[in-house]
Every structure is written in structure tokens, then in C-alpha cells.
Amino acid sequence: MAKKTKIRAKEKNGVVTVKSLMSHPMETGLRKNAKTGKKIPAHYIQEVTAKAGDKTVMEAYWGGAISKNPYLSFQYKGSKGDNLTISWIDNQGKSDTVTAKVK
Amino acid sequence: MKRRTLLKTSLAASLLASTGMLIPGRVMAAYPKTAFQNADATAALTEVFGSSDYAESGDIKIKAPEIAENGAVVPIQVTSSMSDIESISIILSNNPTPFAASFNLHGSIGFVSTRFKMAGTSDVLAIVKAGGKLHATKQEVKVTIGGCGG
Amino acid sequence: MRKLVYAIVIGLVTSLTGPVATASTPSEDLAAFQQFYVDRFPDTQKEDFIDGIYSIDPVSKETFDSIEEFAPYEIDIEKGEEMYNKPFANGSGYADCFAEPGVRHLYPHFDSKSGSIVTLEGAINACRKAAGEKPLKYKKGSMTAITAYMAYESRGNVFDIKIPDDSRALDHYNRGKRHFYQKRGQLNLACADCHMNYSGNNVRADRLSPALGHLTHFPVYRAKWGGLGTPHRRFGGCNEQVRAKSFPAQGDEYKALEYFLTYMSNGLVANGPATRK
Numbered sequence: 302m303a304k305k306t307k308i309r310a311k312e313k314n315g316v317v318t319v320k321s322l323m324s325h326p327m328e329t330g331l332r333k334n335a336k337t338g339k340k341i342p343a344h345y346i347q348e349v350t351a352k353a354g355d356k357t358v359m360e361a362y363w364g365g366a367i368s369k370n371p372y373l374s375f376q377y378k379g380s381k382g383d384n385l386t387i388s389w390i391d392n393q394g395k396s397d398t399v400t401a402k403v404k
Numbered sequence: 405m406k407r408r409t410l411l412k413t414s415l416a417a418s419l420l421a422s423t424g425m426l427i428p429g430r431v432m433a434a435y436p437k438t439a440f441q442n443a444d445a446t447a448a449l450t451e452v453f454g455s456s457d458y459a460e461s462g463d464i465k466i467k468a469p470e471i472a473e474n475g476a477v478v479p480i481q482v483t484s485s486m487s488d489i490e491s492i493s494i495i496l497s498n499n500p501t502p503f504a505a506s507f508n509l510h511g512s513i514g515f516v517s518t519r520f521k522m523a524g525t526s527d528v529l530a531i532v533k534a535g536g537k538l539h540a541t542k543q544e545v546k547v548t549i550g551g552c553g554g
Numbered sequence: 555m556r557k558l559v560y561a562i563v564i565g566l567v568t569s570l571t572g573p574v575a576t577a578s579t580p581s582e583d584l585a586a587f588q589q590f591y592v593d594r595f596p597d598t599q600k601e602d603f604i605d606g607i608y609s610i611d612p613v614s615k616e617t618f619d620s621i622e623e624f625a626p627y628e629i630d631i632e633k634g635e636e637m638y639n640k641p642f643a644n645g646s647g648y649a650d651c652f653a654e655p656g657v658r659h660l661y662p663h664f665d666s667k668s669g670s671i672v673t674l675e676g677a678i679n680a681c682r683k684a685a686g687e688k689p690l691k692y693k694k695g696s697m698t699a700i701t702a703y704m705a706y707e708s709r710g711n712v713f714d715i716k717i718p719d720d721s722r723a724l725d726h727y728n729r730g731k732r733h734f735y736q737k738r739g740q741l742n743l744a745c746a747d748c749h750m751n752y753s754g755n756n757v758r759a760d761r762l763s764p765a766l767g768h769l770t771h772f773p774v775y776r777a778k779w780g781g782l783g784t785p786h787r788r789f790g791g792c793n794e795q796v797r798a799k800s801f802p803a804q805g806d807e808y809k810a811l812e813y814f815l816t817y818m819s820n821g822l823v824a825n826g827p828a829t830r831k
Contacts, residue, residue, distance in 0.1 A: 307628055316513060324629045326780075329521070331500065347435050358511040361518075364440035366496060366504040368477045368519040369780040370626040377511025469617045471759070474777035474831040479620040519621070548759030550831070 308401040310385050317379040317403050319351065321387050322372050329365030346389045349373060353383040353403075379403060439503045445495050448503035449531070449538075452493070458531060458538035461486070466530050466543040467517075475522045475547040484514035486534040492516050493533075498526030522547050580717040580727055580817060587818045591766040595754065603767035604825045610754055611761050618829065627702055627775040627827040630782055634703030637696065642685040648700075651681035658701070658708035659824045662813050663715065664723040671726050671809040674701055675784055692803035693790070698773040698782035705773060705826030713770065713824065715817040726806075730814025733807060734765070739798030760831075769816040771828035782827060785812050 307322045323346065330343025349361040358377035379385075381403055388398040442448040449456035467481040482492050492514065493506040500523060507516045514532065527542045578586070592600055595610050602609040608618040638655055641647045648655075661674040672680075675697055679689040690697040717727050734745045748757070749765035756762075773782040786803035789811060793800040801807040 305629075305632075307624075307632075309624070318515075320624050322624050322626065322628055327521075356510070358509075360508040360510075361516075362435050362440075362506040362508075364501060364504055366499055366501070366521050368521055368777075370629065372479075372517075372519050372621075372624055372626070374481075374515075374517040374624075375507065375509070376513040376515045377509075378513065379511070469613070471613055473614045473617050476780065477617075477621060477626075477777040479617060550758060550760040 306387055306389070306397055306399040308385065308387055308399060310383075310401055310403040312379060312381045312383070312403050315378055315380070316376050317353070317383060317385070318374065318376050319385060319387075320372070320374045322370065323349075323389060323397070324370055325389075325391065327365060327367055327369045327371060331365075344391060344393055346371060346391045349387065349389045351375065351377075352386045352388075353377065353379050436503075436506065441501055442503060443501055445497055445502035445529070448501075449493075449495070452503070452506065453533065453538060455538070458540040461532070461539035461541055464514075464530050464532050464539060464541040466528055466541060468528055468543060468545050470544075471546045471548055472522060473548070474550075475524070478520045478522050478545060478547070479517065480520055480528055480545075481515075481517035482530040482532075484532050484534070484539075486514060486532060486539065488512065488535045489514045490533045493531040494520070495529040495531065496520060496522055496526055497529060498522070498524045580724075583731065584818060584820060588766060588821070590750065591753070591764050595764065600766075601822060603764055603819075604770040604822050605828075606767060606771070606830065607761055607763040609767070610764065614761070614831070621829050625775065625827075625829055627773075627782055627829070630699045630702045630775075631706045631827070632703075634699035634701070634706075637700050638703050642682070642687050644685050646685045648678070648681055651677065651684070652704075654707070655704045656707035656711060658705045658826060659711035659713045662809060662816060664718055664720065664726065664813070666718065666720060666723075669722045670806075671813045673785075673804065673809055673812060674704065675786070676804055676809070692784060693787035694779070694781060694783050698784060701773045701784065702782055702827045705771075705824060708824040708826070711824050713816060713820050713822055715813070715820055717817060726810045726813050727817065729807070730810035730812070733811045734814060739793065739796035741796040741798075743796045745792070765815065765818065767819055767822055769812065770819055770822050770824055771826045773827050775827055775829045777829070777831050 309320045311318055325346050326344055328341050328344040330340065332341045333339065334341055343365060345365045346363055350357060351359040359375050361373060383403040384400055385403055386398060386400045388396060390396040436452045439448040439451045446456045463486050464482065464484045468478065472478040480494065482494065489509050489512055491506055491508050494504045495502045496504045504520055505518065522545060525546045527544050529540055529542045531538055531540045591603060598609050608615040638648050658674060662671050665672045675692050678697065678700055682689055717723055737744045745765065748762045753762045753764040769785060772785045774788065775782050786808045789808050790800035790803065
């Protein structure tokens with residue numbers, strides 16, 4: 302079963318703080334395989350989109366400099382019960398989408 | 405910190421830069437692919453924002469370790485209480501491709517936090533686009549060499 | 555006669571470092587071991603040694619706290635829980651081998667029937683073998699997902715490893731103790747040199763962690779590995795870092811070392827998985 306993005310989202314005083322953890326190798330494309338000497342192909346998340354309901358609240362653009370198994374936290378003005386969706390797409394076209402309710 | 409003024413050769417860009425105004429309104433519409441591949445931080449900024457001219461701001465706070473235990477995972481947080489924040493970008497000056505991340509903040513709350521790979525000791529430059537202009541602050545993070553083979 | 559002389563000479567040359575006398579009992583060793591660290595780091599509470607270097611280094615502790623707040627191994631814990639609960643092909647499962655997932659603090663232990671040391675990783679593969687499943691690799695991968703889940707469920711449980719009055723158990727214990735105190739490798743360093751006598755000192759920009767609490771927090775997510783690893787994965791790396799040949803994971807040498815070292819942390823609680831640099 303594929304590893305899924307984990308989301309924690311809490312609202313306080315009209316501000317929702319979102320913390321998320323994504324499972325991804327985030328290879329820069331610069332590393333070499335220690336055994337074969339060949340470069341490990343670049344494989345990293347390029348875009349992360351966060352939506353509250355239908356409204357986009359944040360877009361992140363990333364290069365390979367984000368750490369493996371990326372962590373992302375941001376805030377937006379919102380409410381308890383918001384349907385928060387976090388989607389990402391990587392340079393190889395793979396993607397993931399997870400939804401959670403704001404607590 | 406010096407005001408940095410590296411201009412692209414186009415006349416339009418130099419006019420905009422000299423009036424301190426950037427093209428207003430639009431947040432970054434699309435993934436700035438070439439900026440992420442650029443070895444030159446200033447050139448990358450110009451690609452993304454049309455200019456690399458920014459004003460030092462005391463209203464941007466970088467929370468990052470003074471000494472990064474391991475350059476593979478460096479937690480960096482940027483906050484700002486400026487109004488009309490469109491985006492926050494992070495540049496790691498000693499990385500092979502310094503333009504590291506950019507966040508479009510539609511909800512307008514100036515807060516982002518993530519974990520970065522840093523190739524070596526360098527300044528972390530946090531750039532906030534607010535009110536159509538670029539504002540920035542920087543902070544050094546030391547990346548150390550461990551004694552046990554890292 | 556000459557062989558005996560050689561043996562004695564070699565015995566003296568490879569003599570043990572560290573403050574522990576060779577003729578002491580395990581419980582005497584344990585008391586002396588823990589007292590050493592309590593004395594060396596007076597500002598650290600004994601129960602905090604489970605956090606390793608972060609219990610004695612406030613600068614790196616900030617980064618540690620920041621990462622632990624939403625730790626990269628959380629996804630592995632979920633994966634491990636799925637694996638733990640999924641039945642084997644023959645319908646049995648891990649629940650048939652382990653009373654509950656939260657048993658990390660019971661390993662490693664001496665098994666009088668086989669006369670050998672049983673580690674958690676060994677027990678997991680024994681469970682799989684009995685059900686006709688293929689074994690998992692011992693250093694990383696799926697094995698660490700399962701042990702991550704089990705360790706997480708074990709948090710807060712106190713380690714109370716037993717060394718029974720059985721010469722075989724004592725042999726394993728003494729073998730592990732010998733490994734810890736014996737100099738090895740091109741760098742000619744014993745575990746005790748860095749992690750006991752020089753613990754807290756700097757090796758370039760690294761502060762050397764105390765050995766007390768070393769085994770409480772496995773599997774460990776190392777930033778260097780970008781993933782989880784078992785105790786034997788780490789032992790192998792440590793041996794190689796002093797340019798000594800490493801031993802096979804789950805072989806008798808590392809099982810003995812794990813037995814000795816975990817016993818030395820008796821009284822501390824399980825706090826795995828955990829991040830380290």
C-alpha cells in the first residue's frame with residue numbers, strides 16, 4: 302500500500318495551522334549510486350497545492366533542495382470543519398492527494 | 405546589508421527596477437523550472453520576479469538553527485506580519501542551485517516552515533513579495549562536518 | 555608452552571579499557587556504568603539519557619525537537635501497523651507470536667531453550683519462518699517499519715533485561731561487554747573510548763553521545779540515512795567508522811553487544827522510534 306501524506310490541521314482564532322508530512326525520496330539528480338557509480342535520476346516533488354474546499358490557499362514550488370520525506374507547515378484564514386486537501390506532483394509526473402478535516 | 409541591483413538587459417526591466425515597482429498583481433503563475441536549475445541566485449530571482457532588487461526588512465523573521473547538525477535536514481521557518489503578502493521564497497546561497505523554494509500564500513498569512521538540504525554553511529535569504537515589492541532578510545546557518553563520517 | 559605465553563601476551567595487549575573490572579557481576583557492572591554517566595553529566599537527569607546527545611547538547615536539541623514534532627518516521631509507523639495487522643498467507647499473524655505490539659522493552663533476551671540471544675528482529679523473522687513467510691532483511695526496509703510500529707507502541711515501557719544465572723547467558727553478556735571495551739580498527743578505538751571516556755567531547759563538529767540510553771530508541775531515523783535502521787545496522791556503521799571490519803547483522807557478536815548494551819540501560823524507558831543526525 303502506498304505511503305500517504307499525513308496532515309494535521311488545527312484552527313485557532315480564525316487561523317488554521319496546517320502541518321503535513323509527505324513520503325518522497327526527493328532525489329536531486331546529483332547523487333551517485335555508491336555501488337554502480339551512476340547518477341540517481343532526479344525525483345522530487347515540484348508543486349504542492351493546498352485547498353480549503355474549492356479555494357486554493359497555498360501553492361508551494363520546490364526544487365530538489367527540500368529534504369527527503371518533506372515536511373511542510375503553513376497557515377491560512379479558515380474554520381474548523383474545512384475540508385483541507387493537499388496534493389503534490391513530482392518531476393516524474395507522479396502525484397498524491399489527501400484530504401483531512403480541520404479540527 | 406547592501407541594496408542589490410542586478411539588472412536584466414531589457415529596458416522594461418530597468419525602468420521597473422529604477423522606480424522600485426514590479427509588475428503588480430499576479431502571484432507566480434507556474435512552476436519556475438529554470439529558476440530552480442539556475443546556479444546564480446540573482447539570475448533566478450530575476451527570472452521569477454522580473455528583478456532581484458529587494459529592500460531589507462525587519463519584519464521578516466527566519467527561524468533556523470545556528471548550527472545545522474546535518475545538512476540533509478535543516479528546519480527553516482519564515483514568518484512576516486507584512487500586509488498583502490503574495491509569496492515567500494527561500495534562497496540558500498551555497499547550494500549548487502540556490503533558489504530552493506517558493507510559496508504562494510493566497511490566505512495571506514506570512515508563515516511557512518519546511519526542511520531543507522544545505523550543501524554547506526551559507527546565508528538563508530528569505531524573500532517576501534508584498535504590496536508588489538520584494539523585501540528580504542538573511543541569516544547564516546553553519547553546516548558542520550561531523551567527526552564520525554557524518 | 556610458547557602458545558600459552560603468546561596467549562597471555564596477546565591477552566595483556568588487547569586488555570580492556572574502561573572502569574569496569576573483569577571479575578565483576580553484571581549488576582555491579584550496571585551500577586558502575588550508569589553511575590559513570592550520572593557523574594560525568596551532572597546536569598542531565600538519568601531518565602533523559604534516552605534522548606542521546608540531545609540530552610546533553612542544547613544547540614542540537616532545538617533541531618531535534620523541531621523534527622520530532624512531526625517526525626519523518628511517522629509514515630513508517632503507519633506502514634508498520636498495516637504490516638503487523640495483515641495476516642500471513644496461512645492465516646496466522648504477528649499477534650500469534652507477540653502478546654502485543656508494545657514489547658520492544660523485552661528485547662533482547664536470553665532464551666534458555668536455544669541458549670542464544672533473541673532480538674526483536676530475530677523474533678520477527680522467526681515468526682515469519684514458522685508461518686512459511688520469507689524473512690525480512692535485518693538492517694532497513696520493511697523490518698524497520700514493523701519495529702517502528704512496535705517501538706512506538708512500547709513507548710514508556712521500562713527496560714528490565716535479565717541476565718539469568720546460566721553460564722551461556724553470561725557468556726553472551728561477557729562477549730558483548732568485551733566488544734564494548736575492546737579497541738579495534740585502524741583508528742584503534744573502543745566503543746568505550748568515544749561513548750564513555752570521551753562522551754560529551756567533540757569530534758570535529760560532532761559531540762560524542764553517551765552509551766547510556768543508546769539502545770532505548772531504536773529503530774532510529776538517521777538524517778544521514780534518510781530512513782530507519784536497526785541497532786545492528788548502526789553497530790556495523792560504527793565499526794566501519796573506526797575502520798574495523800563490521801560483523802554480520804543478527805550474528806552472535808552483535809547480538810551479544812546488543813544484550814550487554816541494552817542491559818546497561820535497564821531502568822530507562824523505551825522511546826523509539828527517534829530521529830538522530
